[in-house]
Amino acid sequence: MSKPLEGILVVDFSQYLSGPSASLKLADLGARVIKIEKPGLGDECRGLFFSNLVMNGESSMFHAVNRNKQSYKADLKNEAERQKVYNLVKQADVVMHNFRPGVAERLGIDYDTVKSLNSEIIYAELSGYGKEGVWKDKPGLDLLLQSISGLTQLNGNDGAGPVPIGLAVVDLLSGAHLAQGILACLYRKVSTGKGGRVEVSMLESALEYQFESVTCFHRDGGMPTVRPKSNSAHAYLGAPYGIYGTKNGAIALAMGSIPVLGDLLGCAELKNYPEVASWFNQRDEIKDILAKHLATKDTKDWLAVLEPADFWCAEVMNWKTLFDTEAFKILNMIQEVSMSDGYKFKTTRCPIQINDGWLTSEVGTPKLGEHTEEIAKEFSL
Amino acid sequence: MLPLEGITVLEFAQFMAGPSAGLKMADLGARVIKIERPGSGEAGRQIALKNIFIDESSMVFHTANRNKQSYAADLKNADDLERVKKLIAQADVMTHNFRPGVMDKIGLDYDTVKAINPRIIYGVVSGYSSVGPWAKKPGQDLLIQSLSGFVNLSGNADNEPTATGLATSDIFTGVDLVQGVLAALVQREKTGEGAKIEVSLLETTLGLQFEVLTTYLNDGNKAPQRAKKGNAHAYLDAPYGIYETKDGHISIGLTPLDVLVKAMGTELPAEFADKNTWYVKRDEIMAFLSEILVKETTQHWLSVFEPMDLRVSDVYTYKQLFEHEGFKTIDMMQEVETSDNITMKTTRCPIRIDGKKIFSRKSAPKPGEDNAIIEKEFNL
Numbered sequence: 001m002s003k004p005l006e007g008i009l010v011v012d013f014s015q016y017l018s019g020p021s022a023s024l025k026l027a028d029l030g031a032r033v034i035k036i037e038k039p040g041l042g043d044e045c046r047g048l049f050f051s052n053l054v055m056n057g058e059s060s061m062f063h064a065v066n067r068n069k070q071s072y073k074a075d076l077k078n079e080a081e082r083q084k085v086y087n088l089v090k091q092a093d094v095v096m097h098n099f100r101p102g103v104a105e106r107l108g109i110d111y112d113t114v115k116s117l118n119s120e121i122i123y124a125e126l127s128g129y130g131k132e133g134v135w136k137d138k139p140g141l142d143l144l145l146q147s148i149s150g151l152t153q154l155n156g157n158d159g160a161g162p163v164p165i166g167l168a169v170v171d172l173l174s175g176a177h178l179a180q181g182i183l184a185c186l187y188r189k190v191s192t193g194k195g196g197r198v199e200v201s202m203l204e205s206a207l208e209y210q211f212e213s214v215t216c217f218h219r220d221g222g223m224p225t226v227r228p229k230s231n232s233a234h235a236y237l238g239a240p241y242g243i244y245g246t247k248n249g250a251i252a253l254a255m256g257s258i259p260v261l262g263d264l265l266g267c268a269e270l271k272n273y274p275e276v277a278s279w280f281n282q283r284d285e286i287k288d289i290l291a292k293h294l295a296t297k298d299t300k301d302w303l304a305v306l307e308p309a310d311f312w313c314a315e316v317m318n319w320k321t322l323f324d325t326e327a328f329k330i331l332n333m334i335q336e337v338s339m340s341d342g343y344k345f346k347t348t349r350c351p352i353q354i355n356d357g358w359l360t361s362e363v364g365t366p367k368l369g370e371h372t373e374e375i376a377k378e379f380s381l
Numbered sequence: 382m383l384p385l386e387g388i389t390v391l392e393f394a395q396f397m398a399g400p401s402a403g404l405k406m407a408d409l410g411a412r413v414i415k416i417e418r419p420g421s422g423e424a425g426r427q428i429a430l431k432n433i434f435i436d437e438s439s440m441v442f443h444t445a446n447r448n449k450q451s452y453a454a455d456l457k458n459a460d461d462l463e464r465v466k467k468l469i470a471q472a473d474v475m476t477h478n479f480r481p482g483v484m485d486k487i488g489l490d491y492d493t494v495k496a497i498n499p500r501i502i503y504g505v506v507s508g509y510s511s512v513g514p515w516a517k518k519p520g521q522d523l524l525i526q527s528l529s530g531f532v533n534l535s536g537n538a539d540n541e542p543t544a545t546g547l548a549t550s551d552i553f554t555g556v557d558l559v560q561g562v563l564a565a566l567v568q569r570e571k572t573g574e575g576a577k578i579e580v581s582l583l584e585t586t587l588g589l590q591f592e593v594l595t596t597y598l599n600d601g602n603k604a605p606q607r608a609k610k611g612n613a614h615a616y617l618d619a620p621y622g623i624y625e626t627k628d629g630h631i632s633i634g635l636t637p638l639d640v641l642v643k644a645m646g647t648e649l650p651a652e653f654a655d656k657n658t659w660y661v662k663r664d665e666i667m668a669f670l671s672e673i674l675v676k677e678t679t680q681h682w683l684s685v686f687e688p689m690d691l692r693v694s695d696v697y698t699y700k701q702l703f704e705h706e707g708f709k710t711i712d713m714m715q716e717v718e719t720s721d722n723i724t725m726k727t728t729r730c731p732i733r734i735d736g737k738k739i740f741s742r743k744s745a746p747k748p749g750e751d752n753a754i755i756e757k758e759f760n761l
Contacts, residue, residue: 051616060600130710154546176553178732184384187570188384216431224699225699233526254521277432319604346599352580353561
């Protein structure tokens with residue numbers, strides 16, 4: 001299957017997760033991605049281990065984010081090596097980085113320099129907080145951005161204190177926004193020949209991610225965010241929206257009518273809330289009633305009455321139970337990739353499907369500098 | 382010139398995932414026309430947060446559908462359908478999130494549309510993909526977070542499964558749709574051919590967990606273990622987490638434990654000297670840190686850690702954030718206005734192009750608000 005970005009060359013100076021997650025998407029869509037890594041440690045994510053798991057010498061996170069890419073090792077502070085990188089940049093479609101403000105200038109890969117080398121380049125940069133103001137030099141780490149952007153106030157129950165999302169959502173969303181900007185500029189480049197500049201910050205991405213609740217805050221006169229007392233899954237939505245324990249597990253209920261739910265579940269007390277407004281205004285007491293009632297039977301007993309009525313509900317699963325379902329198996333969501341030394345590992349595939357085909361790739365993660373010589377030769381650096 | 386100027390997108394999609402994709406394309410310069418049923422319009426107009434409405438439509442609808450036009454058409458009416466087909470013939474992209482089979486019944490399935498316009502990019506959003514036993518189940522954000530294991534990552538060890546309190550699956554699915562559509566537009570410039578792009582909430586939400594799933598798949602399938610208190614990531618070492626202080630909280634990101642403890646002016650107990658214990662004994666270490674951190678104010682600790690460039694931060698509410706100079710600098714808010722002159726403050730596009738922020742004053746349209754202009758302009 002031909003992939004849509006075949007023929008596009010991306011030179012990626014980014015490290016850790018935000019930038020590399022963007023170039024992974026571009027790679028899976030068919031672009032050739034060359035990581036430029038410093039000698040010694042390379043991308044520092046190589047040594048950022050999850051739960052002490054070492055996979056062929058490197059972290060699981062690094063493998064997940066950097067498969068399907070090549071690695072070119074260069075010390076940008078060394079004049080001769082930098083010239084070689086410049087020669088590569090001259091032949092690229094996209095240059096990207098996620099350095100803190102000022103670093104790209106010091107390394108000689110700032111926008112003006114790169115544009116002078118290649119006037120049609122798409123130059124994409126990702127920062128923590130933008131390039132101006134009192135926060136510009138702060139470290140741009142996912143948890144810190146979740147903490148200052150108000151995101152930790154939205155999850156968990158009232159009284160639980162700040163609850164962050166246990167996944168680097170801000171890194172991933174800012175990376176996704178960077179990829180969107182790059183792709184939009186690539187479209188303009190192939191249709192008009194014009195290059196472009198794309199800038200994204202984790203702070204701006206974190207705020208747009210919360211566009212519903214941020215807009216709500218401005219609309220309702222700045223009322224504080226109040227989460228439900230129990231079974232919370234959204235601070236601004238009424239009952240039944242939430243996750244509830246059952247006799248043997250848990251069930252999620254999305255939006256729906258409380259009296260209808262009362263009928264379906266055989267819970268007479270829920271019939272006392274006929275007004276739609278009460279589902280939000282009295283959500284804590286409604287959720288209490290629901291929680292007590294749902295705890296009396298198994299998840300499958302509740303699904304058996306709710307699903308035929310098309311009430312929005314789901315069993316809360318873990319990966320093991322999900323992976324055993326037929327619905328998961330037919331998605332072929334897991335692929336195996338191979339490194340050049342023969343090491344193989346399992347990971348997820350790109351979630352986008354094109355013309356009824358999945359965007360899979362068997363190419364594993366590059367060793368630091370694995371493709372330096374090959375690239376130098378191919379691009380006459 | 383915005384990068385997608387000249388591109389026309391027809392949005393048959395409803396609720397959040399598809400419309401959030403349309404919004405991003407609109408902000409990047411595309412013209413996005415919602416195709417809606419006459420009268421009531423798309424179902425998402427009635428989904429409200431805190432029961433807040435702007436006009437006949439909810440604030441949430443206006444948030445996700447600003448900067449778009451609306452063309453009302455009854456797809457079950459032959460004349461209306463004919464006009465929509467004429468519009469499709471002149472469009473670059475169309476998106477929908479109907480359950481599998483619905484577009485076939487209407488007669489706007491990919492094969493039919495491709496015959497009308499071979500250059501079109503046809504984007505589909507579903508809950509669980511178009512095949513398999515779950516294909517016709519309702520695909521809704523919280524349900525997908527719950528099915529996909531995502532809810533097992535947040536909150537503390539003893540908490541119930543904890544969802545993100547915002548539509549994370551919808552938002553990321555919309556993002557994947559945009560990426561697929563834009564990549565196909567790039568390819569179309571070379572080949573002249575359109576494409577079908579499909580995304581599902583389930584696949585996106587699994588893709589979103591790629592780092593932790595790669596860990597799970599290669600560590601012998603160990604279930605994720607959330608920290609006992611202050612959990613911020615099931616798979617990361619201490620000190621990663623949020624801690625109470627004397628007057629609030631402090632977040633501590635990736636910071637070597639020994640450096641942190643030294644900065645706190647104390648000694649790392651010998652039992653935690655080996656770096657391998659920082660994950661294995663995470664709960665004990667976090668409890669040890671908590672006892673010290675709670676004795677001083679957040680500002681005290683920030684004034685100790687920040688000059689050392691340790692990765693720490695205060696924890697803000699919206700009020701605290703919006704009053705901060707750091708927030709004001711980024712100019713993130715904009716005012717939008719409906720055709721009845723009702724204004725609303727909302728966020729702008731987070732992507733800057735060619736050194737410029739992207740603003741747009743147009744709020745969401747009423748159903749069919751642009752029928753006359755569109756019929757004339759596209760000669761329907």
